Amino acid sequence: MGVMFLFPGQGGQREGMLRELPEHREVERTLEEASDTLGRDIHEFETAEALRTTDNVQICLCTAGVAVSRLLEAEGARPDFVGGHSAGAFAAAVSCGSLDFADALRLVRLRGRRMRSAYPSGYGMGVVTGLVRRQVEAVLSAAKLPVYIANLNAPTQIALAGELTALDAVLEACKAKGANRASRLNMSVPxxxxLLRPAAQALEEALDSVEVRDPSVPYAGNYKGRALRTAALVREDLARNIAHTVRWHEVVTLFYELGARLFLEMPPGQALTGLARAAFPDARAEALSVTRTDNAALLARRERERRA
Structure with a gap:
């Protein structure tokens, strides 16, 4: 049996999310390191105004994920697997030792800025539930509009990305096909x-000047849907997942098959916890935004003791 740390992507961010983190020396150390790296007080990035831009959102997500994962490890709760959804991949890479935190912050800032400058308006994302992939693909094929499958979060939860008018048309078509839900997400980029291949190219170039190490535990590859164990593959995933479909359900199912039975989602997310609970009823999933960190650390230590 094993413990998997989950790091959420955009969607769950909220004003003051970093001030809500638990009081702990590792959290304080992480916040100070973030401020030093960025040259500004990290709390300036979590205001309602600041969180309107995707680069600030990604900076805060990375900081929160790294802070709480460091807290857990300091309390003896170490992961056997790590996975980050979309932008969460950078915090996951820090957690497994592949990437330095300072480098991760610089990279997510670049990532967000490139995304924002490529499509400053008129583009976004939506989610469809209640239809399987082939049904959504049939709708897209019939529509022939600039809309793409972005995330395969669950067999019947699929995120789409594209131009907003076209996206709305596709979402309405999905409703007509029987979708339980088909609505826009709180995302301003596709x-x-x-559409984001140029941003992926910029990330790839930036990663060429950053040290990426072999992960200490298997890392969930977003776009290949595989367990990654080498620096080269982690580097590739960090650079390219922005322009490829995230195969989240596939890779988390693989980690479940490899033994993951306790899923701990870092703040501020809860969506990945819900997906894990629905997919793996005999496993346990907890979101650290609502579960006390001391309880989560205890669960993780007990999981490790059962394997000893």
């Missing part, structure tokens, strides 16, 4: 599709 993530995880070919």
């Amino acid at each position: 993530s995880h599709c070919e």
